[in-house]
Amino acid sequence: MKRVWKTPELDYYNLYADMLQQPHLLIAGATGSGKSVVINGMMTTALKDSPAAVQFILIDPKRVELVDYKELPHTLRYSSEPGEMVQALQEAITITDNRYRDMARQHVKKYGGGAVYVVIDELADLMTTNKKQVQPILQRLCQIGRAANVHVVAATQCPLSAVIPTPIKVNFDSRVALRTRSGQDSRNILGVTGCELLPRYGQGYYMTPEGCRLYNIPMYETETPDIIEYWRKQKPRIVWNG
Numbered sequence: 001m002k003r004v005w006k007t008p009e010l011d012y013y014n015l016y017a018d019m020l021q022q023p024h025l026l027i028a029g030a031t032g033s034g035k036s037v038v039i040n041g042m043m044t045t046a047l048k049d050s051p052a053a054v055q056f057i058l059i060d061p062k063r064v065e066l067v068d069y070k071e072l073p074h075t076l077r078y079s080s081e082p083g084e085m086v087q088a089l090q091e092a093i094t095i096t097d098n099r100y101r102d103m104a105r106q107h108v109k110k111y112g113g114g115a116v117y118v119v120i121d122e123l124a125d126l127m128t129t130n131k132k133q134v135q136p137i138l139q140r141l142c143q144i145g146r147a148a149n150v151h152v153v154a155a156t157q158c159p160l161s162a163v164i165p166t167p168i169k170v171n172f173d174s175r176v177a178l179r180t181r182s183g184q185d186s187r188n189i190l191g192v193t194g195c196e197l198l199p200r201y202g203q204g205y206y207m208t209p210e211g212c213r214l215y216n217i218p219m220y221e222t223e224t225p226d227i228i229e230y231w232r233k234q235k236p237r238i239v240w241n242g
């Protein structure tokens with residue numbers, strides 16, 4: 001029998017809403033542990049909660065995970081080819097730089113407009129395709145994105161430092177650790193073993209600067225396709241200002 005973990009609706013909502021508040025988030029776990037479930041949960045929550053104040057830049061080296069979001073009015077760019085993925089990261093930097101200019105003009109330290117989420121699934125694939133170009137851009141984006149309300153959400157099966165270098169990893173001070181293949185993978189993502197003992201999916205550790213707790217991980221089953229369909233239909237009618 002499949003083991004399904006449930007949490008009351010409000011907890012579901014709060015967990016993903018909290019993840020959306022983090023400067024950047026790294027989601028790690030073995031194949032089938034629910035990384036895409038977490039990404040869909042966050043994106044669905046953002047679209048339900050603040051559809052007028054959220055935009056996405058999607059980097060999808062596997063070409064299957066994020067493609068459903070491609071035609072949303074919120075999606076500034078969808079990329080899956082190596083060259084496109086670098087351009088997508090560069091676009092995120094340009095947006096961030098422009099926002100800093102606005103902030104300087106307005107004499108504020110934090111951007112007051114909507115959030116941009118740069119969603120990467122999967123980070124190890126992105127790093128291996130074009131590490132030389134990707135690493136400095138991603139590192140800079142992580143360093144400067146926060147104040148500009150530009151956030152990186154990255155999923156990976158492979159949290160090894162050989163694949164995801166420490167200068168990248170240290171920028172993700174919030175992490176979701178699902179079931180890992182080994183104690184070593186658990187250590188690479190959380191600093192301690194234990195994630196290898198989690199159920200196959202449905203539970204995970206959520207670590208933020210406030211602490212680390214085990215959560216039941218909710219899955220939106222019908223809401224995600226429903227909300228994608230809804231917004232896809234709205235696309236021709238929507239004009240973003242700024």
Ligand SMILES: Nc1ncnc2c1ncn2[C@@H]1O[C@H](COP(=O)(O)OP(=O)(O)OP(=O)(O)O)[C@@H](O)[C@H]1O
Nearest residue numbers: 030031032033034035036037157201202217218219
């Ligand atoms: N929190 C959850 N609640 C219920 N079912 C879940 C949950 N997490 C994962 N599953 C089940 O496991 C399947 C695989 O999850 P998912 O595709 O998110 O894994 P993944 O970590 O992204 O895998 P991969 O690395 O292979 O892409 C889901 O389609 C779903 O059936």
